Amino acid sequence: MQITKLGHSCLHVVDGDANLLVDPGVFSSGFENLTGLTGILITHEHLDHLDLDRLPALVAANPQAGLYADHGSAATLRSAGLAATAVAAGDSFDVGTPVTVHGDQHAVIYPEIPTITNASYLIGGRLLHPGDALDVFDLDVEILALPTAAPWMALKESVDYYRAVMPKVAFPIHEGILANPAMFYGIQEKFGPADATWVVPTQGESFEA
Numbered sequence: 001m002q003i004t005k006l007g008h009s010c011l012h013v014v015d016g017d018a019n020l021l022v023d024p025g026v027f028s029s030g031f032e033n034l035t036g037l038t039g040i041l042i043t044h045e046h047l048d049h050l051d052l053d054r055l056p057a058l059v060a061a062n063p064q065a066g067l068y069a070d071h072g073s074a075a076t077l078r079s080a081g082l083a084a085t086a087v088a089a090g091d092s093f094d095v096g097t098p099v100t101v102h103g104d105q106h107a108v109i110y111p112e113i114p115t116i117t118n119a120s121y122l123i124g125g126r127l128l129h130p131g132d133a134l135d136v137f138d139l140d141v142e143i144l145a146l147p148t149a150a151p152w153m154a155l156k157e158s159v160d161y162y163r164a165v166m167p168k169v170a171f172p173i174h175e176g177i178l179a180n181p182a183m184f185y186g187i188q189e190k191f192g193p194a195d196a197t198w199v200v201p202t203q204g205e206s207f208e209a
Contacts, residue, residue, distance in 0.1 A: 001126060001143070004206040006030040008176035009049055009131070011145065012206075015124045018096030021065075022121065022129050023049040024058065027176035030204050037062040039095030042069035042084075043131025044106055044118040045076050048176060052080055066095055070104075070119040070131075087119055097124040103135045107152040127209075132174070134161040141167045143209045147174040148184050155184055162192045169209045171199040 004012040010028035013020040022041045024031045025048040032054055040059065042050050050073055059067060059082055067084045069077055074086035087093070091101040099121055106118040120130040120137070127143040132150065134157055144167035148158055162170060170192065175181040189198040201207050 001124060001209050002206050003127070003209060004204060005201045007203055009173045011129060013123055013127065015097045018124065020095060020123065024051055024055060025049040026051045032058065034058065035061055037065040039066045039068065041121050042073045043120065043129065044070050044116055045073040046132065049131065056080065056082060068093060070117040072117040099123050102137045102139070103133050106132045107134060109152045136161070136164045141165050142169065143167055144170040145173045146170045146188065148172040148181060148188065149178050150174055155187055159188060159191045162188060166193050167196055169197045169199060171201060
């Protein structure tokens, strides 16, 4: 599996016949000219995961790609004229590799802020992109895209989630709000599972896992 991080929570994943893009948001770049995609996955409707200004052109350039999203995002996409398949926990689909859907709620930002839907995706039975949630599922996760910093979480929660999931490989996502993410990465690496491999890809860098 080849994984390329395109900023914040956006991943380009190539796995066999699959050529996937996950969460092309406003903090991300480098996805605009991708072609040959088999699937585009959206975890939730926040702008740092779903850029409605750039997504239509990407969809038009990849008419063969299935567009899958949580129910909230799917409604937003349809309002923008994009044909999206709404998915929820328990669903599965194939985009050149199997994808299963887990969880259904975004993490709580503040009790007075309404909670929106969120879909966590297990891609190829190996890579978990949780979106904006830290739910621990009964899954064997080999590769974890680990949220690093957000208004809905603290660093200690990220480390606890890393330990609970126990992946073989992990790398940071959702760090776009940080001025110095390396400070967070050091804590995640130091206190994560002892047997896990910690990878910090730079913008546009691909790695094999």
